[in-house]
């Protein structure tokens with residue numbers, strides 16, 4: 001384990017530079033998407049991102065919150081802004097060729113912003129898919145890119161299949177171990193569905209994404225049993241102890257095995273770093289050293305026209321399955337997130353008050369106006 005990333009190092013599980021304060025804990029607030037994205041984009045522009053890149057990261061963070069993935073939404077300003085301030089993440093993101101083969105180029109993100117690198121990389125994979133039926137590439141020396149599904153959706157929303165894998169900083173122990181060494185290493189596959197939102201599978205290989213424990217700590221909530229152990233390997237419901245400890249792999253040993261499979265296809269294949277060579281995104285003192293794999297497939301070129309109709313057929317049959325007692329509806333992966341996003345676009349993006357306070361704190365510091373009513377610790381708006 002690398003100094004500065006160790007559980008006792010004081011940075012792991014932290015929010016980089018800041019814990020929110022000033023706002024009372026209270027109900028989730030819905031704030032306008034555009035206003036949030038404008039403020040977040042302003043914060044990134046102030047740190048040297050060009051306007052298009054700043055807008056892209058801001059939109060990704062807001063969209064994560066909109067899709068109910070708040071653990072990877074605006075909360076992550078507290079990771080990315082301190083890294084930009086500290087110079088451990090570059091505000092300029094340019095992909096450069098460093099190796100690979102024509103069918104699988106290897107690019108470097110040159111320690112740029114993960115979301116920008118990922119969006120650019122998926123764009124290249126999509127262009128190759130249109131031309132050859134499939135496109136794939138590896139991007140190393142990148143940073144945490146947030147929610148994997150936003151990049152697979154980038155492909156699926158245009159009729160392609162999107163595939164994304166990424167390694168991540170250590171969060172889980174290999175089965176039988178009591179030291180975290182593997183990342184949550186999330187992966188996503190998204191496929192177009194005729195007449196509806198894409199089917200989107202997106203998961204970390206731990207019981208939950210580590211960010212959900214971070215959200216619980218941020219909001220002062222205990223975590224459910226079975227999510228994590230403390231640093232000694234004892235079960236815990238205390239998010240602080242869990243962040244200093246280990247998240248449990250999903251499905252027992254299988255989560256460990258899948259996380260390792262992702263590492264085999266990212267960090268080890270790209271050659272830049274693996275296991276604890278990848279550094280925690282909340283640590284402003286270290287570069288991330290993250291490697292991602294992107295692929296896009298034009299399904300109609302591969303399996304004949306009508307792929308999205310075939311996905312619709314499968315989806316319809318899955319949703320029509322006989323249900324277990326007490327279950328109202330069988331969901332498809334990505335369905336709840338698509339509904340949450342639809343609601344967020346109509347009603348505003350749901351944010352915990354602590355996250356609103358975090359955004360406002362950064363905005364105040366940068367003298368950026370937050371165009372929504374302010375709520376202060378004693379209640380009341382001004």
Ligand SMILES: NC(=O)c1ccc[n+]([C@@H]2O[C@H](COP(=O)([O-])OP(=O)(O)OC[C@H]3O[C@@H](n4cnc5c(N)ncnc54)[C@H](O)[C@@H]3O)[C@@H](O)[C@H]2O)c1
Nearest residue numbers: 146147148168184186200201202203204209331332333334
């Ligand atoms: N960048 C990183 O390093 C990193 C690390 C970890 C996680 N993440 C992100 O965190 C997010 C959350 O990850 P997670 O593992 O907690 O995901 P999750 O457990 O919330 O969801 C996993 C998958 O299950 C599907 N799902 C959930 N309930 C369902 C149901 N009842 N029926 C059908 N499908 C259902 C979801 O749509 C999703 O595809 C992901 O977007 C992931 O990419 C990122």
